[in-house]
Amino acid sequence: MSTSCGFCGIVDRDDSDVLEVYRDENVVAFFPTEPAVLGHVLVVPRRHVPDIWGLELDEASHLSRAALLLAEAIREAMRPEGLNVIQSNGEAATQTVQHLHVHLVPRWTDDAMGPIWPAQTDYSEASKERAMRDVRGAVQQLAASVEPPLAPEDRRKHLDYIQAVITRQSAASSSAKGWLLPIVTATFGFALTQDSWPLAALGMVSVVLFAYLDANYLRSEKQYRRLYDTVARSSRRVPLFTLNPVDADEPLPENAPTATKWKAAVHRYVPERSIWVSWSIAPFYIALLLLGAGVLAVSAL
Ligand SMILES: [Zn+2]
Ligand SMILES: [Zn+2]
Structure with missing residues (x-):
């Protein structure tokens, strides 16, 4: 837990202004102060985890389960045309609060969000090939070092x-x-x-x-x-x-x-x-x- 962290404050119920929509023993979900789109929900793990690289496997599974539940609830309640799940890590990726969170953003064609992806990029075939090999090598090594759970x-x-x-x-x-x-x-x-x-x-x-x-x-x-x-x-x-x-x-x-x-x-x-x-x-x-x-x-x- 971090005392200076606003999201930890929400988890600890220190913030009376927060519009909380869901809470269980593992996660808390609430409306951000300024929603990008009406119905925009943030889901956070209760533990202060700065980003995706600090998340434990069981926390990740609690978080995803809650995200699925809330995505369903947002669809029921807001009847959006679509929904973005956005989870940002690091300043370059526009993370502004250093307590890991998942954004669930209901979407309509004419909402204020606009396109979230670049119109086009021009990476060379060689660079794409190299990146693919690097990532594939890294993931194979990591997957081999992670023991599968015992049946x-x-x-x-x-x-x-x-x-x-x-x-x-x-x-x-x-x-x-x-x-x-x-x-x-x-x-x-x-x-x-x-x-x-x-x-x-x-x-x-x-x-x-x-x-x-x-x-x-x-x-x-x-x-x-x-x-x-x-x-x-x-x-x-x-x-x-x-x-x-x-x-x-x-x-x-x-x-x-x-x-x-x-x-x-x-x-x-x-x-x-x-x-x-x-x-x-x-x-x-x-x-x-x-x-x-x-x-x-x-x-x-
Ligand atoms: Zn925190
Ligand atoms: Zn964010």
């Missing part, structure tokens, strides 16, 4: 893929627990009956290994859930159909502190504390380790 069905498909991975991870976690139990029963059982403490120790080592494996499944499941949320809420643009959970997070900047980078690298292999203490890891594996310690003590005696 809803693609988002849905992507979410399905991620959900499938999450389901697989949690199934893998349960089956890891399922594999461990017979191993523990066998090693601890034999340790007790054979009085062999190394067998008990072996059982405990496998508990630790399975705990690590399981914690990694859980960590990975959590990462995929985060990727799922990111895609579901579009909170961050990720590559289409990516199944790399790293894409859920902003990549570390080049100049991140070494400690931060080091921590990130370690967490690629070692699940963090919150994973270890979660209900599906800590109670199960700690119980087995305590049991193993008991068996170890008994079999070593």
